[in-house]
Amino acid sequence: MHVDCGTCTVRGAACTGCVVTVLLGAPPEGVAWDETERAALGVLAGSGLVPPLRLVRPVDQGGRPAVRHAG
Secondary structure, three states, rough: OEEEEOOOOOOOOHHHHHHHHHHHHOOOOOEOOOOOHHHHHHHHHOOOOOOOOOOOOEEEEOOOOOOOOOO
């Protein structure tokens, strides 16, 4: 999974409640997590220890992400 903070439509407004900012500080341009790391973050967020990922990508008219990233 590649999280590109530069394409997040709620960047700034939701950064303080996002796991990326909690773990890494100010929002970077992007971060990559593998499946094991994503699972661990899900457990931590589900337990209330960190906030969930707040990434919101823009969508095209068909409801698909307008910007696609490898991940």
